[in-house]
Amino acid sequence: MTPAGELLAAEIRRDGPVSFRRFMEVALYHPEHGYYTHDPFGAAGDFFTAEQLQPVFGILIAAHIRQLRREMGEPVDFTVVELGAGRREMADAFSEWPYLPIEIASGALPPHFTGVVFSNEFFDALPVEAAIYRGGAFREQRVALAADRFVWHTADPVRPEAEEYFRCYFPPPEEGRWYEANLEALAWLDRIARSLDSGFALTIDYGYTRREWMRFAAGTLMSYRRHTALDSVLEEPGSRDITAHVNFTALQECGAKRGLATARFETLAALLLAAGEPDQFAAALGAGAGAEELRRRMQLKTLLFGMGETFRALVQRAGRE
Numbered sequence: 618m619t620p621a622g623e624l625l626a627a628e629i630r631r632d633g634p635v636s637f638r639r640f641m642e643v644a645l646y647h648p649e650h651g652y653y654t655h656d657p658f659g660a661a662g663d664f665f666t667a668e669q670l671q672p673v674f675g676i677l678i679a680a681h682i683r684q685l686r687r688e689m690g691e692p693v694d695f696t697v698v699e700l701g702a703g704r705r706e707m708a709d710a711f712s713e714w715p716y717l718p719i720e721i722a723s724g725a726l727p728p729h730f731t732g733v734v735f736s737n738e739f740f741d742a743l744p745v746e747a748a749i750y751r752g753g754a755f756r757e758q759r760v761a762l763a764a765d766r767f768v769w770h771t772a773d774p775v776r777p778e779a780e781e782y783f784r785c786y787f788p789p790p791e792e793g794r795w796y797e798a799n800l801e802a803l804a805w806l807d808r809i810a811r812s813l814d815s816g817f818a819l820t821i822d823y824g825y826t827r828r829e830w831m832r833f834a835a836g837t838l839m840s841y842r843r844h845t846a847l848d849s850v851l852e853e854p855g856s857r858d859i860t861a862h863v864n865f866t867a868l869q870e871c872g873a874k875r876g877l878a879t880a881r882f883e884t885l886a887a888l889l890l891a892a893g894e895p896d897q898f899a900a901a902l903g904a905g906a907g908a909e910e911l912r913r914r915m916q917l918k919t920l921l922f923g924m925g926e927t928f929r930a931l932v933q934r935a936g937r938e
């Protein structure tokens with residue numbers, strides 16, 4: 618068993634089945650044995666993100682942020698905060714503004730600021746709670762041990778906050794369906810709404826809307842190792858990534874209640890196309906020739922055609938009421 622697995626197993630033997638949120642929290646973020654304590658990015662790691670397609674991704678996102686700043690009337694005081702900044706791949710692209718990268722063990726949202734809260738694949742990495750609708754109730758899917766293996770365990774009805782989340786952000790419940798609640802994402806929206814006096818939250822991730830949830834009868838939990846999606850999210854905790862697709866309806870509706878109104882919700886491809894349009898992608902493709910030009914063209918192609926249709930960009934505006 619992995620070291621994170623040993624910790625979880627001990628907790629289960631002592632206290633009984635743990636919530637999936639707890640399982641994901643230890644598997645990904647335990648300070649010593651969590652998956653994110655080693656560097657999982659890149660060719661030798663388990664996955665690539667759009668952020669690693671530098672400089673093209675950085676140049677286009679910075680161009681979009683310049684457009685947002687223009688819409689705000691070019692405030693002098695303008696900070697870019699990044700949630701889940703990982704390897705700080707965006708640092709160069711954001712160097713024209715004060716840039717505040719936030720990671721699990723470093724950085725914090727300023728109490729009050731004007732600017733942009735940017736994130737790429739942050740919300741999908743937050744621990745979620747899981748449930749199944751059975752016998753007229755949302756029953757929590759906890760994690761138990763059976764012969765030293767982690768297994769799902771259908772437990773009591775979920776706590777009231779999760780029940781409210783399910784009733785609010787999903788269509789009427791269906792017997793036997795799987796549900797996921799990302800209450801941590803809503804807590805982050807609260808924090809953003811409190812701290813961002815004026816500006817935008819720009820969130821890039823993969824996910825679904827209320828209507829699209831119908832496609833995910835078995836839920837959206839996924840696990841990755843060495844660029845391969847794996848079947849079970851319960852195996853080898855700490856040595857593989859675990860993600861849950863983002864519920865964009867929850868981000869939009871919960872954001873609206875907190876003064877973060879949706880300004881745009883589109884595919885990543887649409888956002889990048891609009892950002893590169895004014896100069897026909899000249900800035901992103903650069904003046905280089907040969908190998909560098911080819912490399913940048915490949916990055917643009919991956920961003921627009923590979924990731925661009927799967928990933929979504931949500932732009933929410935603060936400070937307008």
Ligand SMILES: C[S@@+](CC[C@H](N)C(=O)[O-])C[C@H]1O[C@@H](n2cnc3c(N)ncnc32)[C@H](O)[C@@H]1O
Pocket residue numbers: 653658666667668669700701702703704706719720721722736737738739742743
């Ligand atoms: C999938 S990675 C994405 C990293 C980077 N944005 C990219 O696109 O390459 C998710 C990141 O979110 C960070 N993260 C997760 N929970 C966090 C929290 N509560 N506060 C700050 N960062 C967090 C993780 O440590 C990880 O680096």
